[in-house]
Amino acid sequence: PPVVPGHILDGLNPEQGRAVKSPSRAVVIQAGPGTGKTRTLTARIAWLLRENKAAPENILALTFTNKAAGELADRIESFIPQGGQLVTAATFHGFCLQMLKRYSDFKRGLMEDDLRLEVLARAAKAVTGEKKVPKRIVSKLDAWISRQKQQLKEPGDERQGDATDNAIEDFDPIWPEVYEAYDRTLQERGLADFEDLIFICFRLFSQDAGLLEQVREQYKFIFVDEYQDLNLGQYRLVRLLAENSHIFVIGDPDQSIYGFRGSDSRFFNRFEQDFPGCEKIRLRQNYRSTQTILDASFQVICTGDEVKNEAHKIYASVDGKQKISINETAGESAEAVAVGKIIEKGVGGLSFLSMDKGTGPDSGGDREYAFSDFAVLYRTRQQALAFVKAFEKAGIPFQTADREHWIHMAGIKDLLALVRIFLNRGSDADRQQFAQFLPGIEALSDPVDTSALLGTLGGWLDIAALGQTDEKLAAAWQRLNTLADRYPSPCDLLDALRLDQDPDFLDKRVEKVSLMTIHAAKGLEFPVVFLTGCENGMIPFARDGKSVEDPDEERRLFYVAMTRAKEMLYLTYARKRRIFGREQQRIRSCFVDDIETELARYKKAKKRVKKQKSRDIQLELF
Numbered sequence: 001p002p003v004v005p006g007h008i009l010d011g012l013n014p015e016q017g018r019a020v021k022s023p024s025r026a027v028v029i030q031a032g033p034g035t036g037k038t039r040t041l042t043a044r045i046a047w048l049l050r051e052n053k054a055a056p057e058n059i060l061a062l063t064f065t066n067k068a069a070g071e072l073a074d075r076i077e078s079f080i081p082q083g084g085q086l087v088t089a090a091t092f093h094g095f096c097l098q099m100l101k102r103y104s105d106f107k108r109g110l111m112e113d114d115l116r117l118e119v120l121a122r123a124a125k126a127v128t129g130e131k132k133v134p135k136r137i138v139s140k141l142d143a144w145i146s147r148q149k150q151q152l153k154e155p156g157d158e159r160q161g162d163a164t165d166n167a168i169e170d171f172d173p174i175w176p177e178v179y180e181a182y183d184r185t186l187q188e189r190g191l192a193d194f195e196d197l198i199f200i201c202f203r204l205f206s207q208d209a210g211l212l213e214q215v216r217e218q219y220k221f222i223f224v225d226e227y228q229d230l231n232l233g234q235y236r237l238v239r240l241l242a243e244n245s246h247i248f249v250i251g252d253p254d255q256s257i258y259g260f261r262g263s264d265s266r267f268f269n270r271f272e273q274d275f276p277g278c279e280k281i282r283l284r285q286n287y288r289s290t291q292t293i294l295d296a297s298f299q300v301i302c303t304g305d306e307v308k309n310e311a312h313k314i315y316a317s318v319d320g321k322q323k324i325s326i327n328e329t330a331g332e333s334a335e336a337v338a339v340g341k342i343i344e345k346g347v348g349g350l351s352f353l354s355m356d357k358g359t360g361p362d363s364g365g366d367r368e369y370a371f372s373d374f375a376v377l378y379r380t381r382q383q384a385l386a387f388v389k390a391f392e393k394a395g396i397p398f399q400t401a402d403r404e405h406w407i408h409m410a411g412i413k414d415l416l417a418l419v420r421i422f423l424n425r426g427s428d429a430d431r432q433q434f435a436q437f438l439p440g441i442e443a444l445s446d447p448v449d450t451s452a453l454l455g456t457l458g459g460w461l462d463i464a465a466l467g468q469t470d471e472k473l474a475a476a477w478q479r480l481n482t483l484a485d486r487y488p489s490p491c492d493l494l495d496a497l498r499l500d501q502d503p504d505f506l507d508k509r510v511e512k513v514s515l516m517t518i519h520a521a522k523g524l525e526f527p528v529v530f531l532t533g534c535e536n537g538m539i540p541f542a543r544d545g546k547s548v549e550d551p552d553e554e555r556r557l558f559y560v561a562m563t564r565a566k567e568m569l570y571l572t573y574a575r576k577r578r579i580f581g582r583e584q585q586r587i588r589s590c591f592v593d594d595i596e597t598e599l600a601r602y603k604k605a606k607k608r609v610k611k612q613k614s615r616d617i618q619l620e621l622f
């Protein structure tokens with residue numbers, strides 16, 4: 001369809017319009033959630049294209065999740081049907097992999113986590129001469145090595161073993177040597193880890209001036225969403241590429257939630273120094289949430305800090321007086337069941353604000369809802385389990401935002417293990433999986449020719465799909481098949497899976513409830529949001545049940561979760577929860593207590609607790 005003149009700028013407020021049409025080479029928008037930052041970024045890209053100020057292949061838009069990258073691409077295409085798809089919209093990791101494949105002979109395959117830990121444990125054993133290295137140490141080493149790569153430190157970097165490193169519990173001066181051994185193995189075996197992508201790409205660009213010039217020449221217009229989440233490697237990469245380009249970034253330091261991956265919002269705060277003369281724009285109108293949701297979320301993020309509060313003021317433009325619903329339940333199963341019931345009520349067009357049957361003057365649900373209007377958010381992936389069970393039982397359609405759910409299904413898992421083994425990326429777990437799968441294949445009528453296994457991926461899928469009758473599994477196969485069609489080789493498919501690049505995830509058009517971690521919900525919005533597991537130890541999260549690593553980051557996470565809600569927000573918690581197989585008493589999250597009681601309705605769990613059947617939860621699903 002032809003582009004309607006003015007369409008791109010329609011409805012934007014003056015500040016948004018100013019950002020879209022800014023003549024400055026460098027523009028930074030700092031604004032709170034739901035103020036239309038991403039929408040403004042998209043509009044600027046569309047506007048530059050429509051005004052012929054930029055060609056689509058000159059535009060690079062970097063984001064943090066595939067979902068965000070996909071949405072960006074979709075929105076640009078809807079504005080600019082011709083050429084819009086030539087814009088590069090990708091995650092940092094996805095973009096770097098693309099660059100490496102295009103401009104170097106990079107043939108290394110991305111490892112899954114279990115293989116990475118295996119290689120690392122072996123390297124640690126070889127270097128230390130120990131027969132066994134405790135899991136705890138391997139995981140610390142793993143985090144440390146990731147951090148080295150995020151900070152662009154090679155093995156043996158003279159900065160290693162400095163005061164920061166020595167402050168790490170269990171740090172051992174031998175770690176740099178393990179890093180070196182680990183990295184050597186990766187090179188020899190043609191493997192790469194996640195952090196390698198940015199590191200190797202950065203190295204490639206900074207060591208090859210000609211190539212860098214070529215890439216800079218191509219990406220004359222650089223856009224970065226969620227700039228507050230950059231880590232050092234990503235920051236240096238952006239600065240390298242944006243030396244003479246136009247750069248447009250948006251961010252909100254209050255939503256910085258990747259500190260555990262080395263992100264540092266100070267890079268965002270430095271933008272004005274890094275790009276002197278840049279234009280800085282603030283947006284103050286929120287178009288997403290009701291005033292109540294905004295007020296409550298500010299109480300959590302500002303905690304009575306008046307100065308901060310003033311700087312953060314943004315105004316709701318959405319009507320709605322529903323209070324925040326704070327609901328206690330008996331246990332994790334009860335929590336999931338209760339959430340399911342509310343959803344059923346909403347979809348049935350019934351009042352559903354309260355978890356009880358009350359229909360007071362302010363009970364909610366004044367319109368009919370679709371399943372896709374609801375999102376269930378949680379801090380840790382394991383929490384999904386109770387919801388998956390409850391929703392399956394109740395027949396509530398749902399989708400999980402991450403690949404974990406379907407790639408771990410028997411059948412899918414078998415096949416992927418098989419592919420990895422043949423591509424020399426198999427872990428011990430893969431080999432065990434394969435051994436079990438083999439009798440399955442042999443049971444098929446035709447003898448399986450192993451050379452066929454090395455043929456086209458489509459062929460493999462056909463072989464393995466023969467045995468699949470299960471409806472749910474069939475859907476997963478279908479998904480894998482469609483995905484396989486999009487990639488030139490099994491290797492590329494595995495890389496894409498590792499990067500979580502399935503564009504079908506979280507398709508908005510699907511009539512399903514979305515289940516996802518708070519991290520995955522970043523940048524998204526839903527009419528009704530359930531933030532579940534609002535308990536101390538869960539959010540704020542404490543790995544060992546006691547100490548919270550970064551309380552401020554946990555608070556920001558809580559804030560991010562709350563601000564996903566458009567009309568209604570539920571904060572739910574369980575009085576008891578099964579943690580590591582043991583039932584524990586839980587205490588409501590301290591963040592919930594920062595919300596003024598006038599803004600909320602409180603619902604207590606029933607006193608009589610039915611015995612929970614949490615024993616039959618099948619952990620192997622995850």
Ligand code: ATP
Nearest residue numbers: 011012013032033034035036037038039287288523
């Ligand atoms: P977050 O910080 O959570 O990423 P954001 O600032 O990027 O939020 P957007 O997702 O761009 O916010 O916008 C939030 C919602 O407000 C979207 O539904 C968007 O379409 C809508 N919106 C943005 N600007 C306007 C406007 N001028 N008029 C009407 N709706 C708008």
Ligand code: MG
Nearest residue numbers: 037038039523
């Ligand atoms: Mg956004």
